[in-house]
Amino acid sequence: MEIKEEIQNELKRLIPELPLQQQPTIQVPNGYFEQLPAQLLVIAKATPEKRATLFQLQPHKLKFFVAAAVTIGILFFSFYYFADLTPGEGVDSINQWAKQEINGVPAEHISVYIDHTPAFSQKTTAEEMENKDVALLVQDIRQEEIQRLLNDLPITEMP
Amino acid sequence: MTPCTDQQLLLEFRDPNTKDVAFTALVKKYQQKIYWLARRMVVSHEDANDVVQNTFVRIWNGLGKFREDSQLYTWIYRIATNECLSFLEQQKRKSLTSLSEQDQERAESVKADAHFNAQKLEWKLELAIQQLPERQRLVFILRYYQEMPYEQMSKLLETSEGALKASYHHAAKKIEQYILNH
Numbered sequence A: 001m002e003i004k005e006e007i008q009n010e011l012k013r014l015i016p017e018l019p020l021q022q023q024p025t026i027q028v029p030n031g032y033f034e035q036l037p038a039q040l041l042v043i044a045k046a047t048p049e050k051r052a053t054l055f056q057l058q059p060h061k062l063k064f065f066v067a068a069a070v071t072i073g074i075l076f077f078s079f080y081y082f083a084d085l086t087p088g089e090g091v092d093s094i095n096q097w098a099k100q101e102i103n104g105v106p107a108e109h110i111s112v113y114i115d116h117t118p119a120f121s122q123k124t125t126a127e128e129m130e131n132k133d134v135a136l137l138v139q140d141i142r143q144e145e146i147q148r149l150l151n152d153l154p155i156t157e158m159p
Numbered sequence B: 001m002t003p004c005t006d007q008q009l010l011l012e013f014r015d016p017n018t019k020d021v022a023f024t025a026l027v028k029k030y031q032q033k034i035y036w037l038a039r040r041m042v043v044s045h046e047d048a049n050d051v052v053q054n055t056f057v058r059i060w061n062g063l064g065k066f067r068e069d070s071q072l073y074t075w076i077y078r079i080a081t082n083e084c085l086s087f088l089e090q091q092k093r094k095s096l097t098s099l100s101e102q103d104q105e106r107a108e109s110v111k112a113d114a115h116f117n118a119q120k121l122e123w124k125l126e127l128a129i130q131q132l133p134e135r136q137r138l139v140f141i142l143r144y145y146q147e148m149p150y151e152q153m154s155k156l157l158e159t160s161e162g163a164l165k166a167s168y169h170h171a172a173k174k175i176e177q178y179i180l181n182h
Helices: A002-014 A032-046 A059-083 A091-103 A107-116 A126-138 A143-152 B006-014 B019-042 B045-065 B072-094 B099-111 B121-129 B134-145 B150-157 B161-181
Strands: none
Touching: A002 B134, A002 B161, A032 B019, A032 B045, B006 B019, B006 B045, B006 B072, B019 B045, B019 B072, B019 B134, B045 B072, B072 B134, B072 B150, B099 B121, B121 B134, B121 B161, B134 B150, B134 B161, B150 B161
């Protein structure tokens, strides 16, 4: 009774024009509640218990999993194929091939190749690069100007 | 003799010899409450009947393993509310109409009742309830029709009492507005 009064008072505050429901407005088919317990017992016994699973794979969701699996498969095999990561092949096999090719070339041919290849014949040390840079810097300056500049500079001893 | 308390029903249900009798007694005890909750949530008798059936089948399958962490009454109501909300969710997914159109369809189902009278306050209330969002509708039905205390509702819906009071007040104000405008 207490809860009924509490709800009634609450309703008076919120919707004064609305009384607490006494009779159901909506109707139920005749004899529904009398027959329901027996019907439910039959249905409950006939319905197999659903086993609890981590997730249920419903048919409409299955196609997404299949599509994802196929995509992942294609990506994996493409990477495997193009990267050529088969054990014993790849980088190791290239080194092996290069060694065999070089062993097959006579020593004189290698010597001639080194002598005539600019990358091997020219000296490209840092010192030589600096000398070239200084020459480039002073090439447009007249000799008299350089001499005058040298005369004006105070003479200091090198450490 | 038919057992009365939930604890007695539970003991009887766990005994294979009295399982059927206990289940029948349990259905008799809760069928009307569960039916009216479902009927006001899903509106049509056929849909409410489906919800009631699913609820009691789940009770039949789960009662043997019920751990008594909560009261049996709360557990049964939790199954029923979950079934109602799942049913409405399935309807939303199947339906090609918008949510407002679905509200309208439920209102039309209320009007289709043979005893419907648009002038009567109780029918205006039935229509107003169908305009509420699902959770608010559920809270209003549990409070107004099922006379459930906030404390019990809080355990059932796993929501604070304050939030439930606020939800009920919002629902009541929307209903008042609907009644005044119709």
